[in-house]
Amino acid sequence: MKLIFLGPPGAGKGTLAARAAPMLTVPHISTGNIFRSAIAAKTPLGLKVKSVIDSGGLVDDETTIALVRERLAQDDAASGYILDGFPRTTAQAQALAGFSQVDKVVNFDIPDSGVIERLGGRRTCRGCGANFHTAFKRPSQEGVCDACGGELYTRDDDSEGAVKKRLEVYREQTAPLIDYYRKQGLLVDIDARPNADEVVEIFRKSLGL
Ligand code: AP5
Numbered sequence: 001m002k003l004i005f006l007g008p009p010g011a012g013k014g015t016l017a018a019r020a021a022p023m024l025t026v027p028h029i030s031t032g033n034i035f036r037s038a039i040a041a042k043t044p045l046g047l048k049v050k051s052v053i054d055s056g057g058l059v060d061d062e063t064t065i066a067l068v069r070e071r072l073a074q075d076d077a078a079s080g081y082i083l084d085g086f087p088r089t090t091a092q093a094q095a096l097a098g099f100s101q102v103d104k105v106v107n108f109d110i111p112d113s114g115v116i117e118r119l120g121g122r123r124t125c126r127g128c129g130a131n132f133h134t135a136f137k138r139p140s141q142e143g144v145c146d147a148c149g150g151e152l153y154t155r156d157d158d159s160e161g162a163v164k165k166r167l168e169v170y171r172e173q174t175a176p177l178i179d180y181y182r183k184q185g186l187l188v189d190i191d192a193r194p195n196a197d198e199v200v201e202i203f204r205k206s207l208g209l
């Protein structure tokens with residue numbers, strides 16, 4: 001199954017994708033995770049995108065589209081994938097339609113207050129990118145990732161100013177994709193407010209899994 005996870009920052013896209021991908025035996029492809037790995041490894045891509053990501057802006061369409069086009073050409077994505085955080089602009093959605101046909105677009109419905117609460121307490125693993133939360137998903141050992149033992153840190157773009165900007169950017173550039181995909185009959189709305197286990201169940205039922 002070829003899925004897009006669409007929703008505001010902090011909606012829980014990465015958290016649900018990490019659980020849904022093994023369920024569907026498809027790769028979880030997060031453009032944000034790919035950019036953060038590149039930044040950590042100080043590759044040319046990482047150096048190019050670091051400042052725009054830290055400030056909460058969007059990486060340019062050309063760079064992002066080329067990256068996703070290349071990733072989807074890999075064998076493991078041939079029969080399905082979860083695209084988490086792409087497309088984020090109409091230009092990206094139009095480009096994607098030129099190289100892959102998605103089956104459904106899962107739209108995460110959550111108010112700004114929920115987003116702010118989730119991002120305020122998020123801790124991310126430097127090693128594998130797994131997400132934790134100071135209240136909703138505490139690691140067994142403070143500051144240490146349960147999955148790989150890596151160090152947990154607060155993303156630079158989870159600062160108050162960057163979150164505000166990310167929400168603005170989402171409203172202006174990404175939210176129009178809700179109608180874009182609804183008109184194509186591809187949209188599935190899910191209530192992203194309940195806890196993570198409940199959201200998994202809502203997702204399964206909504207997709208008839
Ligand atoms: P990206 O990494 O995609 O960030 P984002 O869209 O802002 O989304 P987040 O990762 O912040 O949130 P999420 O929805 O994954 O929530 P999570 O599961 O972590 O992108 C980062 C940056 O990269 C962008 O700003 C941009 O600069 C660039 N970029 C990426 N893609 C791009 C593109 N296509 N074009 C241009 N630029 C691009 O959950 C959040 C927290 O809540 C966690 O702590 C989690 O434990 C907790 N939580 C999750 N679900 C629940 C739940 N149900 N109940 C309680 N807590 C929960």
Ligand code: MG
Pocket residue numbers: 013014015030032
């Ligand atoms: Mg994420």
